Every structure is written in C-alpha cells, then in structure tokens.
Amino acid sequence: MVDVDALKSLLPDGVVVTEAATLENYRYDWSRDPDAGTPIAVVRPTDAEQVQAVVRWAAEHHVGITPRGAGTSLSGGSSATNGGIVVSLERMRAIEIDTTTRVAVVEPGAFNAEVKAAAAQHGLWYPPDPSSYEICSIGGNIATNAGGLCCVKYGVTTDYVLGLDVVLADGEKIVLGGKRIKDVAGLSLLKLFVGSEGTLGIITRAILRLVPAQPPRATLVATFPDAESAARAVVEIGLVTRPSMVELMDNASINIVEDARTMGLDRTAGALLVIQSDAPGAACSAEIEIAEAACAKYGATECFSTDDPEEGELFVEARRAFFPALEGRGALMLEDVGAPVPQLPDLLAGIEKIAANHALAIPVVAHAGDGNTHPTIVFDPTDGAAKDRAAIAFTEIMELAISLGGTITGEHGIGRLKxxxxxxxLGSRVMELNRQVKALLDPQGILNPGAIL
Amino acid sequence: MVDVDALKSLLPDGVVVTEAATLENYRYDWSRDPDAGTPIAVVRPTDAEQVQAVVRWAAEHHVGITPRGAGTSLSGGSSATNGGIVVSLERMRAIEIDTTTRVAVVEPGAFNAEVKAAAAQHGLWYPPDPSSYEICSIGGNIATNAGGLCCVKYGVTTDYVLGLDVVLADGEKIVLGGKRIKDVAGLSLLKLFVGSEGTLGIITRAILRLVPAQPPRATLVATFPDAESAARAVVEIGLVTRPSMVELMDNASINIVEDARTMGLDRTAGALLVIQSDAPGAACSAEIEIAEAACAKYGATECFSTDDPEEGELFVEARRAFFPALEGRGALMLEDVGAPVPQLPDLLAGIEKIAANHALAIPVVAHAGDGNTHPTIVFDPTDGAAKDRAAIAFTEIMELAISLGGTITGEHGIGRLKxxxxxxxLGSRVMELNRQVKALLDPQGILNPGAIL
Incomplete structure (x- = not known):
C-alpha cells in the first residue's frame, strides 16, 4: 500500500486531499465514464514545482496519475483510476497577456473564457472556442487539441500553441518553443504534446498566439426540410466562401433546446444552419449573401440574416445550449465523429439510419463546416436493452465515420470511451508507433493510465 | 562494399543512376555544404512502392539515405553522404485538386508553385510561400515546415498538412491523417513528421488544405533611415493590425538587388518595408492606412501605397530577388534566425554590431512580421581570415537569437549547418528526446544521416 502521507509531507498543507467526498468528486469527468475508479488522493498543486514533486513521488512509487483540468472531458479523458491519484490543475490559473509579442502566457487551469477575456482587454483575441469555453480549461484544450465553432476559419488549438512547459513522467520539466512565431529547430515535439491527452506529460504553462480582435459578425440562419439538404448546402458554402462559423442542428436537437428554454427556434425545421461572417466592412454582407444563395440552392425553406451582433449571438447561444439542454433526459453517449466535408450528407444520413435501426433518439449538432458532428445517443439507463442498443449504435457510428474516410474523434479526444x-x-503500424512513443516518454505508464492506448 | 547493381535490379531501368557526373550533381543542395559527400547512387523513384523497395534495400544493407526534393535547402538538409544514396523525389510530381473537399493531394516532388497554380485553376489557394516557391518542392517544404512571406497572416506549412503517407525506415508505408479538417484520434504523429527533415521517414504523398483564393492585395512601401526604426514600426503594426505580408530589406540588401537588376528601389534608404493587405473591400485600404500611420510614427521617410496588384508585385519581386542577386558575390553563409517580434529591433542592431566587429558584410532581409530574419554573411572564399571571421559571426548571430528568446532557424531547418x-x-533533455524519437523511428540511423542530430 502506497503511503499517501509521505506525499502530503512533500507539499504544502491542503495540496493533497484524501477526504472521501473529495475523492468521489474527482472520479468522473463530464463523460461519467462508468469504469472510472476511485483515486487515493487528489492533488491540487499551485505551481510547476509542486507538479514536479508529485510526479517524482508517483514515479518512485509506480502510482498512476490522472491529470485533470476542469473535468469537462466528454470522452473519459480524466476518469480517475483505482489506486491512482488525480492531479488537478485547477489552482494554476495565472494569465499574462504580452501585448507587444501578442501572446498569452497561461497556466493550465485557466478557463478558455478567461484567456479570451484577458486578451479582449487589450483588443486581442484567442480564437479556439469549444462549446464549453466558459467552463473548460486551457490545459484540457491543449491536451485534446480542442476545436470549436470558429475553427472552420481560424483553425484548432494546436495552431495557436507556440510554447509549452511540460513535466515529464520522471518529474523533469522541459520547455518547448517560446514566444516566437516561427521555429523549426529540432523535431516538432511541441506539436506532439498537443493532443496527447495527458499521456506524455503534464502541461504547466502554455504560450498561446493571439490575433487582433474579431470584427463584428453578421449571422445567417437558414432552415431546411431535412439534415441532408442542410449538409449539401454546407458543402456548397465550403466551395465558394469561408465563413467564420457554420453550425448545424437537426430537428431533434432544435426541439431539445426549445424544450429546455424557449429560444424561438422553428420546431418544425428539419435542420438549421447558423452561419456567421466576420469579413470586414462590406465584405461581410457579401459573404452572407453568398452563403444565403448556397442555402437557397439546396432547398432552404427560410433564411434570416442580421448584422446585429447581439441578435446573431442568440442563435449561437441556442446552438451552444444543446449539451446543457440534454440534462435530465436520460443517459447519454456523446459522439464526436468527423468526415471529409463532402461526405457530411452521407454521414448524417447514415446516423439517421443507425438511429432508426436501433429505435434510438440520436439528435445531432455539428461543426458542419469542418465535417465534425456530435450525434448524441439518448437512452433510458434503466432499460437494459436500450443500453445495449446504444452501445452498438455508438460503435456503428464510429465505424460509419471511418468508412467515409473520417475520424472517430474530431476534437474531444479518444479518452477511455473510444x-x-x-x-x-489508425491501422496496426500507426498504433504501434503510438504505443512506442508513449513507452518512450512514460516507460512506467503512470501518466493518464488507460487513456488513448 | 555494397552491391549497387542489386539495387538496380530491384527497380525499373533508369531509376538507379550511378554515373559519376550525376552523383556529383546530387552531392549538394543550395547551401553548398563543404562537407557534403559523394553518394554511391542516385535513386529517382516514380512511385511509393519504389521508395519502399529502395528503403528496404538500404535498411538491409545499412546504407544511408539522403531524401531530396528540389535541392533548395539552405541549411544542408539534403547534403549527400559518402557511401550513401540520394533518393530524389523529383519524378513524383502528381497533383490532384479535390475541389469539394478543398484539398490538394500531392506527391512530394511537385513544386510549391505548381500546387499553387493547380489550386488557382479552381479558385483555390495554397498559402505557404517560401521565397523559393517557384523552384522548391512540397516534400521539402513539409520536411522543413517551410514558411514564407504570407505566413505572418496565414501560418506555416504544418498548418496546411492534413495527411501524409510516409515510408518508414524499414520500408513500411504508413498513412497519417486524411481528407478531414479536424482529427484528434491518437497521438499527433502527423505533426511530428512535418519538420523532421527526412530523418524519420520519407514522405510519398501529402494532403494539403486549400483555402479560397486570396483577395487582391494593396501594397505599402515605406523607407526608413535605419533598420532599427523599421523594426520598431513592425512591432507597432503587429499591435494594431494583421497584414498579409510584412517584409524588410536593409540598406545593403536593397543595394545588392539594385546592383543585380534595376528595380527602382531607393539606394539611400536605411531600410525598406514592403507591407501588403488582402483584407476584402474597403478594409484593405483601411489596413494600409493603419500600417502607414505606424510607419510614420517610427520615422518613415517616405511611404508609397498602391492598390494596383501588379505594381505592388514589383516590390515583392524585389524582395524575392535578394537571394538570386547574391550570386557571384562570393561565399555565403545564410542565416535564418528569429526572435519574438518585440525583440526584432535588438536582433537587427545586434547583427549590425557583429558585422562591424568582424568587418563583414551581412545584408539582412526579413519576414519581419514574424520576427524571422535572413542575415547573409558574404565573404571572399579565397580569404582564409575572412572565412574564419564569417564562421564566428555565423555562430554569434545564432547565439544572439537564442539570447533574445529566439530561434536559430525559423523556416530553413537545422540541416547539417546549424x-x-x-x-x-533546446537544452539537454529536449535534445535527448529528439535523439530518442529518432532512434525509435530509425534505429539504424539510415534516414538522412547527419541531419539535425
């Protein structure tokens, strides 16, 4: 039995917590992974040196570490393990904006929204915007290479990471990259740590590129008779212009949001696209017109556009309200599958078929412009047969995505559920390379054991 | 002694060449690395299977392979080695534009300019634009994570690589990524191969993201009394806007270009900035005005702006003409150092001091908006003392960049010269990780031996 008191003695009072209630609180992330274990301690370091101390201790005693940001993983990326410890970065939240270099220097526990807000105070912008941006941490964003709504134009987290401090599996801290925009000195280890889901090291500081504030956005909302025609409009839009947002909600997700909170969405619409343009000046309305024409071409039943940012934001809010609106609807299995954009109609049609085959509700919202969809299987957890059908559908949707040249995860990560x-x-050789790189960086397998591999 | 005839027999006629004149032609890349060796064969495969065959043969016989694109490396990235073979990808040049997915599927030998041209036929654009874009290969661009002039707004090569086929050191071919914009399934091995300079595998196919055609650009040319004040203007511009190009030429480089070819540049200017905006519509002239005000604030002696793309292109051409204009001026040591943008004035001032200390001409051009500079040490190769001083200055400039929080290479790669x-x-632990990753993927060390590590 590992002596947790010894760990406590290494760190200031209050950093290592072993109360049962706390341990219970840190077992799960948002995915509520049923296989999550119970940790022997929750460690909440306040600086990188403390992270190093705890990793050194864990390495010495062969104790597994689940690194945790804000616990909003949707794929079991921070499920605790029995006999392991959770290292929560929630207290490391410093944010420093360097306006002349135009970067944010950020500790991993800072929320995405806090980084955005700090940058905005200086007229700057940190683009990546996962739906959960108000409550997810930058460390978690980097660990999963998180996407979001504006990625269709502005790219994903990895495109903004210029530097990382990482505590390796033996407790040594390395510094990768820095406050420089271009740097090709040596192998790109920086990018390897982005998206590694805490399996290769623990991020203790990040240098993030900022860009000038986003110009005001105009918004187009278009309704369609069905999700497939909306998806066809998305493909067309991608051919002719590059909006800053192309989100899709199908009929079921529209109704789930409206049930939770009246937002004035058309409950009869087969699907809804929320499209934004942030092109400057007159180019903005021109882009909206181009998108509107594409929607009309593929059978949009109604189009509404507005230059008023607040009015437009209401529709984005409706889209973001989808996951919270699912609360209390039963058990959920959240998907994150993607396909090449031209295959989006087939992906949506296939998901509909899978739902029908298994008599399941699978509402879909999507970062449609990226081909990245979030079908969510909703079922009654007390109904054993439904649970089994949900598990089968979960796998079938991933198989469908792979068969279309897509991916089983576009932005949530593999975690433990995928x-x-x-x-x-990936195929066998690429899997082997994944395992070899993991073994190289974490020979004992103490970093986020059970995740990805 | 290795039996090259056995290799010849594995491949179609003409793929393996052993004529002395050809071997001599493939010893050097553009850096004219004095330590380049003479290969025992030059192999010019026409497809991935042939690449696999030659790598399998090399692995079996422990023969080093120098992968080579168009040979435009400026850091000795494709110097040949004695007893090794050169695998030139020059015959693998297929380009396929998938307009609905908005990607280019490209073989490594295709030139950057050819990819751009193929995309342009469909109203699409492949942004990365090294100065040598007309004659450098996409494979080499990926191997070095090449930058260019528009990177300041549009990012570098890695930001556009969605998928790679790579032949590993044992001849097996793996497929990483694909035609999907977002994909976080497994560790980011894709990004690890980008910038690996041929030391981890040989790229045989790339899937590159395309974006809509760049809007017409307006151009601002500003002259300054000295390079430092131009650099200060660059820092200011970075605070207030995001142009699509911010290039700098110092007095010496202006005169070198004018000597080679009268372009009408002001020979008396201490430095010149060439700034472009591709913001759409009226936003374009607004951005140029903002940049002009920043230039005025830091002492610009003259500003000239034009909306005429062809007129603007003349100044860009002058900037691109710098490297060709150096021809015949003596021996060259090309630098590629970068610093955080706010340190750009210090970097330029420091380079000037180093030049004075060693009585050397070190003209500088720079992708100033990225803080990435190309000081070029020009000296008489027959003057032994000058050669020694040049070597010292070369090292001192890199040390200066590191001391400013910068990098010894922003876009050319480490190759053999850095x-x-x-x-x-990098520090000792990060160096060790570089070596370990290399050893993992190429245990015999046959891929581009002597490069990077």
Whole structure:
C-alpha cells in the first residue's frame, strides 16, 4: 500500500486531499465514464514545482496519475483510476497577456473564457472556442487539441500553441518553443504534446498566439426540410466562401433546446444552419449573401440574416445550449465523429439510419463546416436493452465515420470511451508507433493510465 | 562494399543512376555544404512502392539515405553522404485538386508553385510561400515546415498538412491523417513528421488544405533611415493590425538587388518595408492606412501605397530577388534566425554590431512580421581570415537569437549547418528526446544521416 502521507509531507498543507467526498468528486469527468475508479488522493498543486514533486513521488512509487483540468472531458479523458491519484490543475490559473509579442502566457487551469477575456482587454483575441469555453480549461484544450465553432476559419488549438512547459513522467520539466512565431529547430515535439491527452506529460504553462480582435459578425440562419439538404448546402458554402462559423442542428436537437428554454427556434425545421461572417466592412454582407444563395440552392425553406451582433449571438447561444439542454433526459453517449466535408450528407444520413435501426433518439449538432458532428445517443439507463442498443449504435457510428474516410474523434479526444475503435482507424503500424512513443516518454505508464492506448 | 547493381535490379531501368557526373550533381543542395559527400547512387523513384523497395534495400544493407526534393535547402538538409544514396523525389510530381473537399493531394516532388497554380485553376489557394516557391518542392517544404512571406497572416506549412503517407525506415508505408479538417484520434504523429527533415521517414504523398483564393492585395512601401526604426514600426503594426505580408530589406540588401537588376528601389534608404493587405473591400485600404500611420510614427521617410496588384508585385519581386542577386558575390553563409517580434529591433542592431566587429558584410532581409530574419554573411572564399571571421559571426548571430528568446532557424531547418547550436537552444533533455524519437523511428540511423542530430 502506497503511503499517501509521505506525499502530503512533500507539499504544502491542503495540496493533497484524501477526504472521501473529495475523492468521489474527482472520479468522473463530464463523460461519467462508468469504469472510472476511485483515486487515493487528489492533488491540487499551485505551481510547476509542486507538479514536479508529485510526479517524482508517483514515479518512485509506480502510482498512476490522472491529470485533470476542469473535468469537462466528454470522452473519459480524466476518469480517475483505482489506486491512482488525480492531479488537478485547477489552482494554476495565472494569465499574462504580452501585448507587444501578442501572446498569452497561461497556466493550465485557466478557463478558455478567461484567456479570451484577458486578451479582449487589450483588443486581442484567442480564437479556439469549444462549446464549453466558459467552463473548460486551457490545459484540457491543449491536451485534446480542442476545436470549436470558429475553427472552420481560424483553425484548432494546436495552431495557436507556440510554447509549452511540460513535466515529464520522471518529474523533469522541459520547455518547448517560446514566444516566437516561427521555429523549426529540432523535431516538432511541441506539436506532439498537443493532443496527447495527458499521456506524455503534464502541461504547466502554455504560450498561446493571439490575433487582433474579431470584427463584428453578421449571422445567417437558414432552415431546411431535412439534415441532408442542410449538409449539401454546407458543402456548397465550403466551395465558394469561408465563413467564420457554420453550425448545424437537426430537428431533434432544435426541439431539445426549445424544450429546455424557449429560444424561438422553428420546431418544425428539419435542420438549421447558423452561419456567421466576420469579413470586414462590406465584405461581410457579401459573404452572407453568398452563403444565403448556397442555402437557397439546396432547398432552404427560410433564411434570416442580421448584422446585429447581439441578435446573431442568440442563435449561437441556442446552438451552444444543446449539451446543457440534454440534462435530465436520460443517459447519454456523446459522439464526436468527423468526415471529409463532402461526405457530411452521407454521414448524417447514415446516423439517421443507425438511429432508426436501433429505435434510438440520436439528435445531432455539428461543426458542419469542418465535417465534425456530435450525434448524441439518448437512452433510458434503466432499460437494459436500450443500453445495449446504444452501445452498438455508438460503435456503428464510429465505424460509419471511418468508412467515409473520417475520424472517430474530431476534437474531444479518444479518452477511455473510444479506445476500442482506434486501431481500426489508425491501422496496426500507426498504433504501434503510438504505443512506442508513449513507452518512450512514460516507460512506467503512470501518466493518464488507460487513456488513448 | 555494397552491391549497387542489386539495387538496380530491384527497380525499373533508369531509376538507379550511378554515373559519376550525376552523383556529383546530387552531392549538394543550395547551401553548398563543404562537407557534403559523394553518394554511391542516385535513386529517382516514380512511385511509393519504389521508395519502399529502395528503403528496404538500404535498411538491409545499412546504407544511408539522403531524401531530396528540389535541392533548395539552405541549411544542408539534403547534403549527400559518402557511401550513401540520394533518393530524389523529383519524378513524383502528381497533383490532384479535390475541389469539394478543398484539398490538394500531392506527391512530394511537385513544386510549391505548381500546387499553387493547380489550386488557382479552381479558385483555390495554397498559402505557404517560401521565397523559393517557384523552384522548391512540397516534400521539402513539409520536411522543413517551410514558411514564407504570407505566413505572418496565414501560418506555416504544418498548418496546411492534413495527411501524409510516409515510408518508414524499414520500408513500411504508413498513412497519417486524411481528407478531414479536424482529427484528434491518437497521438499527433502527423505533426511530428512535418519538420523532421527526412530523418524519420520519407514522405510519398501529402494532403494539403486549400483555402479560397486570396483577395487582391494593396501594397505599402515605406523607407526608413535605419533598420532599427523599421523594426520598431513592425512591432507597432503587429499591435494594431494583421497584414498579409510584412517584409524588410536593409540598406545593403536593397543595394545588392539594385546592383543585380534595376528595380527602382531607393539606394539611400536605411531600410525598406514592403507591407501588403488582402483584407476584402474597403478594409484593405483601411489596413494600409493603419500600417502607414505606424510607419510614420517610427520615422518613415517616405511611404508609397498602391492598390494596383501588379505594381505592388514589383516590390515583392524585389524582395524575392535578394537571394538570386547574391550570386557571384562570393561565399555565403545564410542565416535564418528569429526572435519574438518585440525583440526584432535588438536582433537587427545586434547583427549590425557583429558585422562591424568582424568587418563583414551581412545584408539582412526579413519576414519581419514574424520576427524571422535572413542575415547573409558574404565573404571572399579565397580569404582564409575572412572565412574564419564569417564562421564566428555565423555562430554569434545564432547565439544572439537564442539570447533574445529566439530561434536559430525559423523556416530553413537545422540541416547539417546549424547542428552545433541546437543543444544550446533546446537544452539537454529536449535534445535527448529528439535523439530518442529518432532512434525509435530509425534505429539504424539510415534516414538522412547527419541531419539535425
């Protein structure tokens, strides 16, 4: 039995917590992974040196570490393990904006929204915007290479990471990259740590590129008779212009949001696209017109556009309200599958078929412009047969995405819930390389054991 | 002695060449690395299977392979080695534009300019634009994570690589990524191969993201009394806007270009900035005005702006003409150092001091908006003392960049000419990780031996 008191003695009072209630609180992330274990301690360091101390201790005693940001993983990326410890970065939240270099120097526990807000105070912008941006941490964003709504124009987290401090599996801290925009000195280890889901090291500081504030956005909302025609409009839009947002909600997700909170969405619409342009000046309305024409071409039943940012924001809010609106509807299995954009109509049609085959509700919202969809399987957890059908549908949707040249995860990560299908997507040699790189950086396998591999 | 005839027999006629004149032609890249060896064969495969066959043969016989694109490396990235073979990808040049997915599927030997041209036929654009874009290969661009002039707004090569086929050191081919914009399934091995300079595998196919055609650009040309004040204007511009190009030429480089070819540049100017905006519509002239005000604030002696793309292109051409204009001026040592943008004035001032200390001409051009500079040490190769001073200055400039929080290479790669300073920049543990990753993927060390590490 590992002596947790010894760990406590290494760190200031209050950093290591072993109360049962706290341990219970840190077992799960948002995915409520049923296989999550109970940790022997929750460690909440306040600086990188403390992270190093705890990793050194864990390495010495062969104790597994689940690194945790804000716990909003949707794929079991921070499920605790029995006998392991959770290292929560929630207290490391410093944010420093360097306006002349135009970067943010950020500790991993800072929320995405806090980084955005700090940058905005200086007329700057940190683009990546996961739906959960108000409550998810930058460390978690980097660990999953998180996407979001504006990625269709502005790219994903990795495109903004210029530097990382990382505590390796033996407790040594390395510094990768820095406050420089271009740097090709040596192998790109920086990018390897982005998206590594805490399996290769623990991020203790990040240098993030900022850009000038986003110009005001105009918004187009278009309704369609069905999700497939909306998806066809998305493909067309991608051919002719580059909006800053192309989100899709199908009929079921529209109704789930409206049930939770009246937002004035058309409950009869087969699907809804929320499209934004942030092109400057007159180019903005021109882009909206181009998008509107594409929607009309593929059978939009109604189009509404507005230059008023607040009015437009209401529709974005409706889209973001989808996940919270699911609360209390039963058990959920959240998907994150993607396909090449031209295959989006087939992906949506296939998901509909899978839902029908298994008599399941699978509402879909999507970062449609990226081909990245979030079908969510909703079922009654007390109904054993439904639960089994949900598990089958979960796998079938991933298989469908792979068959269309897509991916089983576009932005949430593999975590613990999607491991089974990873070899199918990657192939055996790439899987082996994944395992070898993991073994190289974490020979004892103490960093986020059970995640990805 | 290795039996090259056995290799010849594995491949179609003409793929393996052993004529002395050809071997001589493939010894050097543009850096004219004095330590380049003479290969025993030059192999010019026409497809991935042939690449696999030659790598399998090399692995079996422990023969080093120098992968080579168009041979435009400026850091000795494709110097040949004695007893090794050169695998030139020059015959693998297929380009396929998938307009609905908005990607280019490209073989490594295709030139950057050819990819741009193929995309342009469909109203699309491949942004990365090294100065040598008309004659450098996409494979080499990926191998070095090449930058260019529009990177200041549009990012570097890695930001556009969605998928790679790579032949590993044992001849097996893996497929990483694909035609999907977002994909976080497994560790980011894709990004690890980008910038690996042929040391981890040989790229045989790339899937590159395309974006809509760049809007017409307006151009601002501003002259300054000295390079430092131009650099200060660049820092200011970065605070207030995001142009699509911010290039700098110092007095010496202006005169070198004018000597080679009268372009009408002001020979008396201490430095010149060439700034472009591709903001759409009226936003374009607004951005140029903002940049002009920043230039005025930091002492610009003259500002000239034009909306005429062809007129603007003349100034860009002058900037691109710098490297060709150096021809015949003596021996060259090309630098590629970068610093955080606010340190750009210090970097330029420091380079000037180093030049004075060693009585050397070190003209500078720079992708100033990224803080990435190309000081070029020009000296008489028959003057032994000058050669020694040049070597010292070369090292001192890199040390200066590191001391300013910068990098010894922003876009050219480490190759063989910058290896010595790499440990100083990265630190011992990161160097060790570089070596370990290399050993993992290429245990025999047959891929581009002597490069980077």
């Amino acid at each position: 491991k089974e299908l990873l070899p199918t997507q | 290896k010595e300073l790499l440990p100083t920049q």
